Amino acid sequence: MARVHVFDHPLIQHKLTILRDRRTGPKEFRELVNEIAMLMAYEMTRDLPTEEVEVETPIAVARSRVLAGRKLGLIPILRAGLGMVEGMLRLIPAAKVGHIGVYRDPATLEPVEYYVKLPPDLPERDLFLLDPMLATGGSAVWAVDAVKRRGGTHVRFVSLIAAPEGIRRLTDAHPDVDVYVAAVDERLDEHGYIVPGLGDAGDRLFGTK
Ligand SMILES: O=P(O)(O)OC[C@H]1O[C@H](OP(=O)(O)OP(=O)(O)O)[C@H](O)[C@@H]1O
Ligand SMILES: O=c1cc[nH]c(=O)[nH]1
Numbered sequence: 001m002a003r004v005h006v007f008d009h010p011l012i013q014h015k016l017t018i019l020r021d022r023r024t025g026p027k028e029f030r031e032l033v034n035e036i037a038m039l040m041a042y043e044m045t046r047d048l049p050t051e052e053v054e055v056e057t058p059i060a061v062a063r064s065r066v067l068a069g070r071k072l073g074l075i076p077i078l079r080a081g082l083g084m085v086e087g088m089l090r091l092i093p094a095a096k097v098g099h100i101g102v103y104r105d106p107a108t109l110e111p112v113e114y115y116v117k118l119p120p121d122l123p124e125r126d127l128f129l130l131d132p133m134l135a136t137g138g139s140a141v142w143a144v145d146a147v148k149r150r151g152g153t154h155v156r157f158v159s160l161i162a163a164p165e166g167i168r169r170l171t172d173a174h175p176d177v178d179v180y181v182a183a184v185d186e187r188l189d190e191h192g193y194i195v196p197g198l199g200d201a202g203d204r205l206f207g208t209k
């Protein structure tokens with residue numbers, strides 16, 4: 001069964017509050033999304049395996065640890081997921097980055113694909129799908145399907161704000177995919193927006209509204 005992790009770290013919660021504020025403009029919004037993504041990456045990577053190696057310091061040989069597990073991959077869901085990439089890459093610079101282009105049709109709320117480009121060695125990587133908003137879950141389920149169809153096996157989903165409906169739909173469809181969020185909000189409104197949420201993440205990141 002999928003595990004749902006809600007990050008209640010005070011720094012994440014503080015930054016999320018500023019992000020939600022309707023007065024926060026695109027420059028600060030972008031900075032905050034990246035900072036929260038970086039803090040979430042730090043928390044999320046706690047379980048990565050390490051192994052002991054020897055390293056020569058200027059004084060002596062030390063036994064110390066390095067990452068030893070599978071290679072990593074970040075897959076932002078366009079557009080809004082792009083806002084999380086830089087912050088996560090700061091902590092895990094060796095990760096490869098794939099892209100999934102999908103938008104939610106505003107009338108039907110169904111996902112519409114427009115671009116997919118993923119690293120060829122997907123089966124060998126631990127994959128982190130990134131999207132700030134998990135609303136109905138339609139885009140998330142579609143994106144995980146797309147990654148699995150191309151051979152991805154170890155997938156996690158990372159989001160800033162989720163609606164209970166989206167978490168349910170994603171974990172029902174993909175019980176093997178753990179979900180990491182900074183907040184679970186109350187509900188969806190009649191247009192499929194998260195309440196209270198933060199509005200349209202893509203528009204707020206890129207200033208398109
Ligand atoms: O859970 P869902 O109901 O599918 O909604 C969530 C999706 O909606 C938003 O993208 P949007 O379609 O606005 O595209 P954008 O990132 O280009 O703005 C958001 O970034 C998710 O991808
Ligand atoms: O609240 C929502 C729901 C979907 N997409 C967004 O950007 N915000």
Ligand SMILES: [Mg+2]
Pocket residue numbers: 080200201202203
């Ligand atoms: Mg949008």
